[in-house]
Amino acid sequence: AGAIEVKTKDGRSFAGSHLLMAVGRKSNVERLNLKAGGIAPSRTGIKVDASLRTSNKRVYAIGDVAGGLQFTHVAGYHAGVIIRSALFGLPSKAQELHIPRATYTDPELAQVGLTEAEARAQHGDRLELARFEFHHNDRALAELKTKGFIKVMVVKGRPVGATIVGHQAGELISLWSLALANRLKMSQIAAMVAPYPSIGEINKRVAGAYFSPRLFESQLVKRAVQFVQRWIP
Known part of the structure; x- marks a missing residue:
């Protein structure tokens, strides 16, 4: 009794106790x-x-x-x-690429820069994806906040967008706004040190996930490992 049901055009139906109407706003000029x-x-x-x-x-x-x-x-x-x-006479223009947006649901949703679909349409085969799941983070495990993931869209070693779904996503996305605003490389993100245990480690770990395949696919690394193994008793 008192439940609200919404039916979509494709025939699906969703039931709940409340209905939120997000109709936006209009400037009053x-x-x-x-x-x-x-x-x-x-x-x-x-x-x-x-x-x-x-x-x-x-x-x-x-x-x-x-x-x-x-x-x-x-x-x-x-x-x-x-x-x-x-005031200072300096050339300055507004840009939107590094503007983050967050939705404070549970789990939180956050995005900055291009989404995967936008990045794929714009950059095609040059796009690479780095992803890390919240359930691999010790702080998330300790707080029972393991639902979620971070996904970073990368082109030529630089992030062009980041999507985060999970605990404190609105806090985590700030680092990627900084990265886009200053055209940082994934190597610079990977070089940072995050305190342990913290949710913030997720940002560093996704940068590590970007480099892991390169490390183990590199022929130079393979030869170096083989050389070391040959001389270690």
């Missing part, structure tokens, strides 16, 4: 009299260029009204972009 300020509106709010300038070059717009991703942390990032430009 109608009463700002943008025309008087020479500021052009857009379908989602205010039209801006890559530097977040409006059509009136003395006016900037940030956050939801600037279009794009509607997250509180994006507005904070936008503020940093225009401070560098407006």
Whole structure:
């Protein structure tokens, strides 16, 4: 009694106790009299260029009204972009590739950069995947939070996207935002040291998972191992 059932177009049905309606939000700019300020509106709010300038070059717009991703942390990032430009005269443009997004369900979902499907469409055969499961992490085992995985999309040794499903995914994704923003290599991620036992070790371990096949498939490594084994009694 009181259960809610939703049926999808493909015939599947889902039952639950509550229904969450996520309908989004809309920027409220109608009463700002943008025309008087020479500021052009857009379908989602205010039209801006890559530097977040409006059509009136003395006016900037940030956050939801600037279009794009509607997250509180994006507005904070936008503020940093225009401070560098407006106050210090430094060229600065807003980018979205390194902007993380997280959904705080249980388990949490987090993404930054390209998804696997997007990376495969954009990079084709150059795409490599690195994956590590939460149930191999000792801290996750101790806290009974073993559901989940991390998957990193890599092109020419550099991450182009990361997907995390699991405990503290919203915390873990920050490292990959840093990696994308600064074009770090997987070797630099693998070189970091994470405290043990911590959920954060998952980020290092997925970098190790990226290099493991290379290590054992390398003919040079195989010959070196064979040489050492030959001389060890």
